[in-house]
Amino acid sequence: MSAETTLENATQDSNLEKFVYDDQIARMFALATLVWGVVAFLVGIVIATELAFPSVNLGLDFITFGRLRPLHTNAAIFAFAGNAIFTAVYYSTQRLCRARMWSDMLSRLHFWGWQLIILAAALTLPLGITQSKEYAELEWPIDLAIAVVWVGFFGVNFFMTLARRRERHMYVALWFYIATIVTVALLHVFNNLVVPIGLFKSYSVYAGVQDAFMQWWYGHNAVAFFLTTPFLGLMYYFLPKAANRPIFSYKLSILHFWSLVFIYIWAGPHHLHYTALPQWASTLGMLFSIMLWMPSWGGMINGLLTLRGAWQKVTSDPVLKFFVVGITFYGMSTFEGPVLSIKSVNALSHYTDWTIAHVHAGALGWNGFMTFGMIYWLLPRLFQTELYSTRLANLHFWLGTVGILLYIFPIYVAGLTQGLMWRAITDTGQLAYPNFVETVRVLIPLYVIRAVGGVVFLAGALLLSYNFFQTWKRRPANYEEVEHYAPALEPHYDDDPAPQSRLSGVLEVAKKLDVFEQLAWHRRWERLPRLMTIWVIISVVAASLFEIIPTFLIRSNVPTIATVTPYTPLELAGRDIYVAEGCYNCHSQMIRPMLAETKRYGEYSKPGEFVYDHPFQWGSRRIGPDLAREGGKQSNLWHLIHFRDPEKMTKGSIMPPYPWLEKRKLNFKTIPDRVWAASYLGAPYDKAALSDSITLAKQQAKAIADDIERQKGPSGLEDKQVVALIAYLQRLGTDLFKTPKSPNPSAEPAPAADNKTAQAEPALTR
Numbered sequence: 001m002s003a004e005t006t007l008e009n010a011t012q013d014s015n016l017e018k019f020v021y022d023d024q025i026a027r028m029f030a031l032a033t034l035v036w037g038v039v040a041f042l043v044g045i046v047i048a049t050e051l052a053f054p055s056v057n058l059g060l061d062f063i064t065f066g067r068l069r070p071l072h073t074n075a076a077i078f079a080f081a082g083n084a085i086f087t088a089v090y091y092s093t094q095r096l097c098r099a100r101m102w103s104d105m106l107s108r109l110h111f112w113g114w115q116l117i118i119l120a121a122a123l124t125l126p127l128g129i130t131q132s133k134e135y136a137e138l139e140w141p142i143d144l145a146i147a148v149v150w151v152g153f154f155g156v157n158f159f160m161t162l163a164r165r166r167e168r169h170m171y172v173a174l175w176f177y178i179a180t181i182v183t184v185a186l187l188h189v190f191n192n193l194v195v196p197i198g199l200f201k202s203y204s205v206y207a208g209v210q211d212a213f214m215q216w217w218y219g220h221n222a223v224a225f226f227l228t229t230p231f232l233g234l235m236y237y238f239l240p241k242a243a244n245r246p247i248f249s250y251k252l253s254i255l256h257f258w259s260l261v262f263i264y265i266w267a268g269p270h271h272l273h274y275t276a277l278p279q280w281a282s283t284l285g286m287l288f289s290i291m292l293w294m295p296s297w298g299g300m301i302n303g304l305l306t307l308r309g310a311w312q313k314v315t316s317d318p319v320l321k322f323f324v325v326g327i328t329f330y331g332m333s334t335f336e337g338p339v340l341s342i343k344s345v346n347a348l349s350h351y352t353d354w355t356i357a358h359v360h361a362g363a364l365g366w367n368g369f370m371t372f373g374m375i376y377w378l379l380p381r382l383f384q385t386e387l388y389s390t391r392l393a394n395l396h397f398w399l400g401t402v403g404i405l406l407y408i409f410p411i412y413v414a415g416l417t418q419g420l421m422w423r424a425i426t427d428t429g430q431l432a433y434p435n436f437v438e439t440v441r442v443l444i445p446l447y448v449i450r451a452v453g454g455v456v457f458l459a460g461a462l463l464l465s466y467n468f469f470q471t472w473k474r475r476p477a478n479y480e481e482v483e484h485y486a487p488a489l490e491p492h493y494d495d496d497p498a499p500q501s502r503l504s505g506v507l508e509v510a511k512k513l514d515v516f517e518q519l520a521w522h523r524r525w526e527r528l529p530r531l532m533t534i535w536v537i538i539s540v541v542a543a544s545l546f547e548i549i550p551t552f553l554i555r556s557n558v559p560t561i562a563t564v565t566p567y568t569p570l571e572l573a574g575r576d577i578y579v580a581e582g583c584y585n586c587h588s589q590m591i592r593p594m595l596a597e598t599k600r601y602g603e604y605s606k607p608g609e610f611v612y613d614h615p616f617q618w619g620s621r622r623i624g625p626d627l628a629r630e631g632g633k634q635s636n637l638w639h640l641i642h643f644r645d646p647e648k649m650t651k652g653s654i655m656p657p658y659p660w661l662e663k664r665k666l667n668f669k670t671i672p673d674r675v676w677a678a679s680y681l682g683a684p685y686d687k688a689a690l691s692d693s694i695t696l697a698k699q700q701a702k703a704i705a706d707d708i709e710r711q712k713g714p715s716g717l718e719d720k721q722v723v724a725l726i727a728y729l730q731r732l733g734t735d736l737f738k739t740p741k742s743p744n745p746s747a748e749p750a751p752a753a754d755n756k757t758a759q760a761e762p763a764l765t766r
Contacts, residue, residue, distance in 0.1 A: 016485040017166065021094045023479070025107040027382045029087040030375055032115060034468055036079030037371070038461055039122075043072040045454040051623070052447040054656040062126035064656050065623075066582025070137040071125040076363055077135060079118045081227055084371040086114070086154070088234040089177055091378065093158065096174055096237070097165030098486045106157040113149035117142055128580030129200045133215045133615055135222050136191055140202045143192045150188065155181045162529040166486040168493065169526040172253040176233030178529065179261050179536050183225040186540060191218035195680060197673040201576070203681060208610025209276055209558050212618055213269065213551050217544065220268035227363065229260065231370050235303050235327065238374050242319045248305035252298050254522055259295035261536055263288050265543040270341035273350060274592040275618060276607035281547060282343075289341035296334030303327040318393035322373030325401060329365025333358065348423065351588055351622040353443070354415025357408045364404050364457065372400065372464060379471045384479055388470035396463040403457030410446040410453070417442060418622075423596045431599050436625040437652045444654075495524050561608035563738040566683035567731065569693035570700040572674045573666060574728030577721055578617070581658065588619035589628040589732065602629035602733070609736060612683050624655060629733035636704050637711040639726045661722035666701070668694045668719070700727055 050056045050065045057063045090107065094100055101107050120142050124130070130137040138146070158181060162174070191214050194202035206214050240247050247253060269277060269285030304327055307314065314320045336358050340349050349355060380387050387393065421439040424432035433439055499518045501511035525532050567575060578584075591597050593604040605628050610616055634642075641648060644662060646655040675693040679685050689696060698718070704726055705718035717723050 015487055017488055018483050018485055019098075019100050020481045020483055022100050022104060022107060023091070023382055025101065025104075025111060026087050026091040026378065028111050029083050029090060030378060030382065031468075032111070033080060033083040033087055033371060033375065034461075034465055036075055036083060036118060037368075038458070038465060040072060040075035040080045041454065041458040041461055043068055043075060045451055045458060047072055048447065048451040048454050050656070051654060052444050052451065054654050057656055059657065059659065061128075061581075061658075061660050064582070064658075066585045067126050067128055069582060069585045070130060070134075071122060073135060074121050074125065074137065075118070077222070077226065078121070081231075081363070081367045081371070082114065082118075084367070084374065085180070085226075085230040085234070086110070087378070088230065088237065088374060089158065091382075092173055092233070092237040093161060093177065096167060096171045097161055098167045098484065099161055099165050102157050102160035102164055106153045110149055110153040110157065113145065113153060117145050117149065120145070124200070128582070130579060130582070131192075131194070131202065131204065131615060132579040132582070132584050132617065133191070133204070133211075133218075134620060135219055136188075136215070139200055140192070140194050140196050141199060143188070143194075146188060147185070150181070151185050155185065159529070159533075166488060168489060169523070170529060170532070171237070172247070172250075172257065173233040173237040174529075175257050175526075175532065176229045176236065178533050179257070179540075180225050180230040180233070182533060182536050183221065183229075183261075183265075183540050186537075186544075187218045187221050187225065191215060195677050197677045198670075201670075203677045204615040205681065206614070207681065208613045208616050209278075209607045210552055211614065211616040212272055212275065212610075213277060213281065213548070215616070216271040217265075217268040217548070220271060221265055223362070224260075224264040224267075227367055228264075231330075231367055232256075232260075232299055234370055234374060235299075235323070238377055239303055239306055239323050239327075242317070242323060242373070242377050243307050243310040243313065245306055245308070245310050248302050248308065251519065252302045254519060256295050256299040256302060258539070260292075260299070262539045262543065263291050263295065265540050266547065267292060267341065269547065270346065271620070272618075273341075273343050273346040274594065275590050276605050276610065278551065278607075281551060284547065286341045286343060286346075290338045292334065293338050296337075297331060300327055300331035300334070303330075318390060318397050319373045319377045321394070321397045322369045322376065322400075325397075326366055326369030326373060329361055329369065333362035333366055336361070347592075347594065348419040349415060350592075351620070352415040352418040352422075353411045353621070354419065356621065357411035357415055360411065361404075361408050364407070368404075368457075369400065372396065372461075375464065375468070379468060383471050383475040385471060385474040385476065388467050388474065392463050392467050396460040396467070399456055399460035399463065403453050403455075403460060405453070406456055407450055407453030410449040414443045414446040414450075417446075422600070423594075425596060425599075431596060434600070436600070437650055440623070440654055441652045493527065496520065558607045558611065560611065561606060561736065562740040564609055564611060564735040566612045566678060566685055566689075568696065568700055568727070569671045569675050569689060570697040570724050570727045571731050572678060573668075573671055573697065574724035574726070575617075576674065577661070577725045578728055579615075583627075584617050584619045586619075586621070586623035586655070588622050588626045590618040591626055591628045597626070601626045603736065605733075606736065609733070612678065614678070614681055624653075627729065627732055631730045631732040631734035635711060636707045636726050636730070637713045639729060640708055640713055640717070640722060643722055643725070658722075661725060662714075662717070662720055664721045665719050666721050666724050668697055671697050697724075704730075 046056070046063070047065050047068045050068075054065070057065070061067070090101065117138075121138055124139065124142070125137060129139055131139060136143075158177065162170070162178075193205045195205060196202040204211050204214075236247060236253065266288035267285050269281040270289045271285075273282045273286070275282075304324070307320070307324070310320075314324055339345055340355065340358060376387065376393050418439055421433045421442070426432050499515055499520050501514045503511050503514050525535070589605075591601045591604045598604055638649060640662070642650070643658040645657055646653040671693050675685060675689060679690060701723045702718045704723050705716070705720075708717060709715045
């Protein structure tokens, strides 16, 4: 009797079920990972080069730094890392569940839907179609598609596979996948609530302080639950496989998982230290960020100690080399992150390239190296042949390592240089470097080294591409579909008897803690995916609501200012041009209450100044100066020439020219929709603004155009985009210093104040 016949008989006798894994979906996502990774790295090199040589954009609007940077970040996070996550999830989930994915159709819909979303991002972002919220720039139709693909295709398929699994207890990698799917869905939906006015334009329902809070609740936790938890799941599955060793500590993995899920969600406000966000919120974010050290390093230690007894393999196995460096970067990044959250450190690092270096160490070091290691491990298994070249894989490892070090160290140096120069005060109490451009020019050599590092890193990725292609060419004519057998889970299951305390002669509470510490309760949870998912949701939602509810409901968190009024119709249009050009990628609009900042920019920013900002424009870095008090500092003609040729007005500026603003006509027909949306979101416009916004906008545009002409500038600008943008810039930060209207028209006007700061105080009301 043949072995096959014996197995078939055994199947019939013991209710074994036959199944094969769907490896084609993993092959598709692995290829997409590689393709989009090369695109993301290439775009990164382009914008890194533009920092040193702005003319690299060749005068083309769609490849300026402001428009390409969101494309780079989205490609790196959601295209490269996203497809890597799906590769790992589809390959490992089937094997951990001993079940094929629930629906091949949903798997394919997920793949093609995600690639179309990436393609849509690649087309819209360079065209200036953006929400301007970092890592959430995509407009609402694409956001809807993301929700459908993530929840409807990916989430449903994953959880139905869990429900039909043939392995009773879920392995730790699946816990991290559950947390990823649930939390990313929550973050994405609540951060992208908008009021659309067209297919390509919408406004956040949140304003100013609340919008900033929601954005960094999302932004920080996108890092946590898109770039951390799924890659930890990847680590817990692929590292033991590659090392042929079990994970070091089961208990440590439980501690790692739950403390990470519960603590991470609190930490977002540390991105807003010394801003207009209430101090209690940012302090809370700092405290929980520091606590993140414990679970993060627990995970790193668990990963590295899994290699105990297998370290000799690291010297020869490129897969383990990539994993070891990746986990090391995870440890470094999760040490540095809490350090950067400490207020005194953050005061120096925020808005500088230090943060950029931190992000790249995590994204390229942790996510990149873990992805490369996983792909090298998968290639022989997915293509059922030997890896084409181990030598090329080793060369990729060294190019990647040298490339990332060459890439991030200049950025760290640049960040420290910026922070120290911005804060430097002379013995006489004046700014040591009062001209902002001084702090930019000194960074040019570092920007060049950074770009060279990026080229080396990309060269490594291209070697992987070649290895991938050559291994694929050696695949068999038809892939062998290995049949697997496993019994279906019985509906009834008896857990092991409850453990007893191992202690004696101690208090009852100590005995209970001893029983708790034996983790039998968690062993039960591991066979109940619905219960585990509910606890993940409770952990995430409880922490979020604890911060969100006070921020939104306590009125004193956002004091109103009587003189702050809605933007005019023309200023609204100009603000949208500011957003479309990606100005927020280089300029902040948030002056922190620090001596060096108030000396350089003026009165520090107040929360009440942003109540009509949908979305907020505080930014996260300063390649150019802060613009929060830009209004009235320069003439209209100065701004016009500055957009035409920044170098002419600011010697040494690395801002690219924007000559098209002077040529393109402003679409006045869209202004009523913009005003309507602002009114719908709470801006108190009068009847004239609501019913005749086009006329008001044209009147203001005419006044600015006439002023430019009076100053010997060109004529005929009253219908050009540049006039709207100038109107917006001239408004920035000026409301705070206006004299409030008297509630009684007959009352005597308030005496003039001596300076702007003094004028602001009576305008503040609560």
